[in-house]
Amino acid sequence: MNPYTGPDPVLVGLLARYCAGEVSLETAATEWARIYMESTRRLQFELRRSLTSRNGDAASSEGEGGVTRNITEPDLPKVRALFERVEAKLDLMRSELIEESAREYLSSAGNSPFDKAVRLLANDVTETLGDRHLPVVWSFAAHVRQLELEDPSTRCIEDVQQHFQDTFVDTTWPACPRHPNHPLDYAEGSWRCPRDGAVVARLGELSRHPGNRI
């Protein structure tokens, strides 16, 4: 009743746009994750709906019952446990991937301007968020290093910023010491307040408790 109809055309289209350079790695990955989460949630929703409408046999002719026909109310805790376990697996896989590319970057990091900028960024992350977040910095560095960019340092810093914000590690990282509700922008070696462009700190010199808070 629910035949395999081939790869999701939306995902295939996204992959094609990514390969054609129309969307960035970060955008494609975010979109991919969103589609995945949405389809999981839709399945949960359908399941709940089909269970509540099954009191009386009328609902079974709706057509979508094929997916959930053999699942009953007492199965719900099992279903919930499965989804939770899947999310835990995804978390684990993600941190393993991060660790792996971090190791790859560190094994060959040198003294290029890019590597120096990555070390300064690592200082800032350690100082503000703690060193357990360092593998994220190195894994983005591993990725950015493979791209032929004019300014790989800025890209790496922006990707790391985006990651901490998207994953709710800190949605305003790094927070402006003068206006804690917005993050600082990075440009030309410094962290700047986006409101007036004032330099708040050089890259690598962020501190957890800035003295110039007003």
Ligand SMILES: [Zn+2]
């Ligand atoms: Zn500000």
